[in-house]
Amino acid sequence: MIVAVDHVQLAAPPGSEDLLRPFYVDALGLTEIPKPPVLAARGGRWFRAGTVQLHIGVEKTFRPSGKAHPGLRVTGIAAYAARLESHGVDITWDDHLPGHDRFYARDPVGNRLEFLEPRV
Helix, strand or coil, X not given: XXXXXXXXXXXXCCCCHHHHHHHHHHHCCCEXXXXXXXXXXXXXXXXXXCCEEEEEEECCCCCCCCCCCCXXXXXXXXXXXXXXXXXXXXXXXXCCCCCEXXXXXXXXXXXXXXXXXXXX
């Protein structure tokens, strides 16, 4: 029986780990967590915010998806959007999900990310 999502994995091209770390740590505010040594040898990075983990795995034939993405729930979405923009991240607001404020952004290798906050 499924009880929770343990993590979400995104792909990235080989050698892009140092490019991605500032985006995920500085802009998004995630904490980098160590990968087990046997997995660290494969490249990539792991990040966490609370109980949410986001893994970046290296893929030789990487191509960012135009549609697939993780949906990340945030609080204070307007301030969070401003934070990302202050780090040079382009955001696109989308008002098509009833009862939510949300926007999309892309990481430095083109992975699409959704950020949303339910309206109270």
